[in-house]
Amino acid sequence: MKFYSFWRSLASFRVRIALNLKNAVHEVAFVDIDKQQHLGADYARINPQMALPSLVLDDGTVLTQSLAILEYLEETYPLPRLLPVDAAGRARVRALAAMVASDMHPLIVPRVQRYLTQELKLAPEQKTAWLRHWAAESLHALEARLARDKETGHFAHGDSPTFADICMVGLVTFSTAQNIDFTPYPTVTRIFETAMALPAFAQARPQVQPDAPPSMRLA
Ligand SMILES: N[C@@H](CCC(=O)N[C@@H](CS)C(=O)NCC(=O)O)C(=O)O
Numbered sequence: 001m002k003f004y005s006f007w008r009s010l011a012s013f014r015v016r017i018a019l020n021l022k023n024a025v026h027e028v029a030f031v032d033i034d035k036q037q038h039l040g041a042d043y044a045r046i047n048p049q050m051a052l053p054s055l056v057l058d059d060g061t062v063l064t065q066s067l068a069i070l071e072y073l074e075e076t077y078p079l080p081r082l083l084p085v086d087a088a089g090r091a092r093v094r095a096l097a098a099m100v101a102s103d104m105h106p107l108i109v110p111r112v113q114r115y116l117t118q119e120l121k122l123a124p125e126q127k128t129a130w131l132r133h134w135a136a137e138s139l140h141a142l143e144a145r146l147a148r149d150k151e152t153g154h155f156a157h158g159d160s161p162t163f164a165d166i167c168m169v170g171l172v173t174f175s176t177a178q179n180i181d182f183t184p185y186p187t188v189t190r191i192f193e194t195a196m197a198l199p200a201f202a203q204a205r206p207q208v209q210p211d212a213p214p215s216m217r218l219a
Helices: 011-021 040-046 066-076 088-106 108-121 124-148 165-176 186-196
Strands: 002-005 027-032 054-056 062-064
Touching: 002 011, 011 088, 011 165, 040 108, 062 066, 062 108, 066 088, 066 165, 088 124, 088 165, 108 124, 124 165, 165 186
Parallel strands: 002 027
Antiparallel strands: 002 054, 054 062
């Protein structure tokens, strides 16, 4: 398998974690969004949506959309399970994952940020306000849900990682970069710290990827 990734991409981050947890053998191809490589003809041939990530299987089949890729990995690498055994549990985990990946993340992707600044002429501080607003709104919703639900355990659902944690850690990482105050989000913070203590999560962090610029590298 060949995984097309960009270090800062939250959707790539999600797939990196799942590949690590599943121990799925793959090679990585880096596509630099900052250099607009994803908009070039080479990458457009792989993913006409021109978004990261993509996972190209050994038979040439191209998978796109991080949640669809997570589902593929769950079906083809059953262990460790990243979805609960019960239908209601799976619905809850997919809902928590969608709160981040489907509701919040699309508001902050580079093409939206480009439209805000280049077309709508928002000033840098207005764009920052936009990003911080949607990140905080998402954190607030997640905190309320996780703090209320009896299914919340050491992780977002029970005591092992699921799609929910995989999606949530990207939101927290992004929000930290936006200097958001986490005091109102103790449950989210606790689960983030639990998840990031696992090597599969820690090794998937944006700041430790080989394509991260030296100024951002932690290791
Ligand atoms: N819903 C998609 C999001 C894909 C996406 O927008 N990825 C971003 C990086 S996280 C990207 O490649 N953006 C390019 C752009 O916006 O120009 C997924 O989960 O895979």
